[in-house]
Amino acid sequence: MYKYEIIANEIRNKIKANEFKINEKLPDEKTLSNMFKCSRMTMKQAMDMLVSEGYIIKSRGIGTFVRPQYGPDNKNKRYSNHPNTFGFSSNFEGYDKKTEVKEFKVIEANEEIVDKLQLKRGEFVYSIKRVRFLNKKPIILEQIYMPIDKIVGLNKEVVENSLYDYIENSIKIKIYNADKIIRAKSANNDDINYLKIEEGDPIIEMEHVVYSQNNSPIEYAIIHYRGDSYELHFVTKKE
Amino acid sequence: MYKYEIIANEIRNKIKANEFKINEKLPDEKTLSNMFKCSRMTMKQAMDMLVSEGYIIKSRGIGTFVRPQYGPDNKNKRYSNHPNTFGFSSNFEGYDKKTEVKEFKVIEANEEIVDKLQLKRGEFVYSIKRVRFLNKKPIILEQIYMPIDKIVGLNKEVVENSLYDYIENSIKIKIYNADKIIRAKSANNDDINYLKIEEGDPIIEMEHVVYSQNNSPIEYAIIHYRGDSYELHFVTKKE
DNA sequence: TAGTGGTCTAGACCACAAC
DNA sequence: TTGTGGTCTAGACCACTAG
The missing domain is CATH 3.40.1410.10 (Chorismate lyase-like)
Structure with missing residues (x-):
């Protein structure tokens, strides 16, 4: 498994376990890349993976936030x-x-x-x-x-x-x-x-x-x- | 417009204009990045854009190919x-x-x-x-x-x-x-x-x-x- | 102005396919 | 072994938001 996959898994799990709560702001990418001991490009790749899976929202100039989850039963019983x-x-x-x-x-x-x-x-x-x-x-x-x-x-x-x-x-x-x-x-x-x-x-x-x-x-x-x-x-x- | 968008546009247009033909192999990314005077990461970003739009297929170890196009009337008159x-x-x-x-x-x-x-x-x-x-x-x-x-x-x-x-x-x-x-x-x-x-x-x-x-x-x-x-x-x- | 994510570089090394 | 795309780095600068 590549580094960015490992990092994405870790963050995804924290979101699923509600350690990062919905609408919570995550640390900025530079800080995260220090935490995970990786370069910013790698951090970005991990985060982009979570964006495309619908877990987080990134906004330039503002930050990255945990996104309200989809999932079964969320909407009109579909x-x-x-x-x-x-x-x-x-x-x-x-x-x-x-x-x-x-x-x-x-x-x-x-x-x-x-x-x-x-x-x-x-x-x-x-x-x-x-x-x-x-x-x-x-x-x-x-x-x-x-x-x-x-x-x-x-x-x-x-x-x-x-x-x-x-x-x-x-x-x-x-x-x-x-x-x-x-x-x-x-x-x-x-x-x-x-x-x-x-x-x-x-x-x-x-x-x-x-x-x-x-x-x-x-x-x-x-x-x-x-x-x-x-x-x-x-x-x-x-x- | 960013560099990778400009590059992607150029290649997309060449595919549309049939200058790069269907199933044709494109030059490798290092060569392309020299041609477009950019780094390989930028080249990759441009190419990934075209992958997600369905224009090309990339295979590690093999190369990048123009993909048969979708589009109107391609399939079952849909x-x-x-x-x-x-x-x-x-x-x-x-x-x-x-x-x-x-x-x-x-x-x-x-x-x-x-x-x-x-x-x-x-x-x-x-x-x-x-x-x-x-x-x-x-x-x-x-x-x-x-x-x-x-x-x-x-x-x-x-x-x-x-x-x-x-x-x-x-x-x-x-x-x-x-x-x-x-x-x-x-x-x-x-x-x-x-x-x-x-x-x-x-x-x-x-x-x-x-x-x-x-x-x-x-x-x-x-x-x-x-x-x-x-x-x-x-x-x-x-x- | 300070904070944040987006782009870009120049290069290194890795993983995979073909010969 | 060679050619290819994938990953990763360490850092620079840009674009956008907010105070």
Whole structure:
């Protein structure tokens, strides 16, 4: 782990633990860089990470402040996450959550999957269908495809827990970035069936391709969020 | 304009003008920083900007490449943009686009608006309703609120063209960042009326609050995109 | 004017990919 | 081994806010 990640983790944890309280002003970056024994550029990188995750707000000439948190149940009884933070588990730490695996098999990649995962015709992928529950309500339906030769040793137990935890900690693949596409759709049969909603109800569809550090695609997923109970939050910075 | 913005603009323009072709490898960052007479950190900042806008892909150990472009009509006849790029005009440069202003008035801010724009009770805001057309089809319905004492001198002509152009170039407010929330909803009466869709059709709702450089909110907007013709693309980088 | 974050430098070393 | 982007430094100066 790099220095700026370690520093960001430390500050993030202090915010989560309420040691830095909401709207509290943090020390200025020069002071912080002395505290953490790093240069100001490194300090800035750590802080910018927290800005993009929505933990803090920086204002030139004024200072840096802990930001009121998003999170489940904050707003109109909708659940929410930052698409910048990878993974369901890390977005809903500490909440009543459950995962049900509806399908776990190996299939030959179709044209769409070949294209998204940059495979060759005839290659095989894991095909995983999971439902995510929050407070016992089914909220998210995921259809995931992963190349069998990159994500080795996958099994149902892993899939019932955190895929990203497995990828990063067990098989030591580093995630680099992701392309995401968001659409609005009407519930299809799977949505009706698994998310317990009605025909025609709106859902958020997020399609994403996640890339590892060498820019090779490791996951292609189509994720459906219940429109009535989920929203995506993010922070856009004009650079 | 800062150096890294100037550099990014130059490279972006070359990509747009096809001087750097799709999938072409760009010179490495050290060479580029010599070419642009800047330090490598500055070069990196310029390039990272283009990564987050989706123009290029960087791979450690390999190099930097021009990325296949998104853009209107690329995929399933849906229009698409990067929410990281501010503004309709800059996202759809060169396309057949039109804006119809359906409402332009000044109202007293209600509780929601007071909250989002950090106003006091009784303050006034511009209330603007616009429909955006692409290739003569109504695609986007916007409801915009802006505080009258920050966005001075607004008039219907400005609103018919580019608001951001006016804000940045005429009244010289620098945009800093934005909070965005994405939801899926079913078409309401306005959507049916202005976007010419049917009751129950899905739409993407994007709510955003845009902040100027001193972190004061200058725009609160609720934007509806036709679900059948629009999608949002973005690039997420794991820092 | 003092305080704060933003930009920029010139260079060092590290991590990863390809040969 | 070479080429590439990523991290990190120690410090300078700039831009914006507040008193």
